[in-house]
Amino acid sequence: MAAAPKKGSDPIFEWIRAKLFPSPLSSVATVLILYLAWQAIPPFIDWAFLDAIWRAPDSAACRAAAGACWVFVTEKYRFILFGTYPYEEHWRPALAIFLLITLWAASLAPMFWRRWLPLMWLAGLAAIGVLMWGGIGGLSYVENERWGGLVLTLLLTTFGIGGAFPLAVLLALARRSRMPVLQGLAVGFIELVRGVPLISLLFMASVMLPLFLPAGVSIDKLLRAQIALILFAAAYLAEVVRGGLQVVPRGQYEAADALGLSYWRKTVLVILPQALKIAIPPLVNSFIGLFKDTSLVLIIGLFDLLSTVKIVLTDPVWSGFGVEAYLFASLVYFVFCYAMSRYSQRLEWRLARAEGARPR
């Protein structure tokens, strides 16, 4: 028998053949992609790095250069991250951002899922409140109109989730209940909110809410936007929680009933822990969605991360560098969202593995 050509003699060559040129059509695609990459990547590297201006006293050098103007970012990053917060006090929002990220990171790790976690949050949020507002302990008072940038984005997300989650659980329970009035109210609220764009809710909060309140009572803009975000997120989270509730086996409900547990004990001790555990990955995805959606508060004039970027661009010195500015903003959002989405994927995988390993 003639010796067949030894397969896999060169693993690299084998890999290239199998993964890049498995069929004629596929080979055409590979060649096309390589050609496009060759056309696009070197000019991009020239623009973004080689011809880019990193340090300069002002934008004049940028206007002459062929590359990107990262001076925009190096000069203005503090305004972008902290907004109009007093310049000498920037360490306070910086510390608040650090605290918030630490709290989130801790809450996402199962080893911290203990009874004291809510207490840790309360303490953390109190500390953040003191840091941001000040007014005690020698810290100067800073009204919340001056909060802005990344810290505002993170705070809107945190309180959005914190406010929306309990509301969402109640809405989901009401929608699943056999009481027609509660069910009708929950369905009406959820479908109404999910049927309209977030902007219309934000408009409602900014122009209609003042009309809703008795004369003399006013709520500041930040809180109004926060309420709109909470109501919006609650409707979407409620559907995720309902999805979790639906897959809890009937036997669990029946067993809890057989033990003679009351509705609330059954729900809190037996059903919700299982339903929420199943719903964690889609819940995290909804959290990512809310984090991205907070960028819409720009439209009603709050100074979140995207807004501060846009404000810098209205400065005639820096106008015309929108591409660099929004690339930087994209990068900041991407870092947070990508970290969360990787987390949710890992958790999903772990839960699936735990499910598969369970003895039957």
Next chain:
Amino acid sequence: MKLRSSDPRLRALVYQVSAAAATLLLGWFLISNTIENLAERNIASGFAFLDREAGFAIGETTFVPYSASGTYLEALTVGIANTLRVALIGIVAATVLGSLIGLARLSRNWLLAKLASGYVEFIRNVPLLVQLFFFYALIAEHTPVPREAIEFLPGWYLSNRGMFFPVPVFHAAHAWALAALAAGIATAVAFARWAARRRALTGGSLPVAEIALALVLGPPALTFIAMGTPLEFDVPRLSGFNFSGGVALTPEFTALTGGLILYTAAFIAEIVRAGILSIPRGQIEAACALGLRQRRILRFVILPQALRVIVPPLTNQYLNLTKNSSLAVAIGYPDLVSVANTTINQTGQAVEGVAIIMAVYLTITLTISVVMNWYNARMALRGQ
């Protein structure tokens, strides 16, 4: 029968009555406050303002003629038409692009799969509003003035005034060809139904796809050729500082529609991928074992099962795209929200303005839901 305080029925009654009462009280509180506040600010409620002259110009209109002397009602109609234009084009293009990217992620070609998954990961993790601003800035800052416009295809120009491309000049033959196309589609649908019935009765199969394609494309092509193939293009030409002729897409429209398509396509790609992965391998192997050809496996085994998984989340994406088109207000495309916002600022009719926005979006989203639910019900497995 005695009712005790722990009786579930009594509790249900108490809960429901108190929930209803609380809702009514809240509603009454809000409405009475609103009426009082409106009276205090001398704002007359009601929709009478719709007949007044709007007095603001709208940058671009779709089908509906409008000038600054039009009424608020006309202005809002233009806004609705502009929203629908973006939503419709966006839904069609995002579905096509999303399906292609979803398939690319499943490709055996490593480079193609990685490129597609990199695209999906990046787009999904950046807020849409940032992307829209980015595209708008890209068009406004990095494309040349019309005089030096980039001609990326013959007759197709890209400049900081937007995109310009040629359109065929209308000729009676085109109308006839379109009529023939409609007739062809109707015949093809009727033929496909007849063929399906025939197959169910006799088991004999016909090359349905080929015949249907011939029925759809044949009549318009023949009509067109018979009338002497009159085809002349209205090509955009530089006149003064801008182009005239052809079709012009404004930078706002290009950025908004392009951004929505690229963003939604990333989500649709994931849905398509999940739908195809949800089909057990055994199904395809069984179809191969039965001796079905590749195309028939796709048509009769993969698609019917994958679509059942794909359609419900796809509906959600269509709804999201439509709702996200409201971000137009941030980059200055005159959609419904943008026009309504101007109206609110000019007239102070905030309640009515927001109510109109919500009512229109609810109508659009409910319509999409109904259509997609009907399609889903048709695709659903019978007997389950």
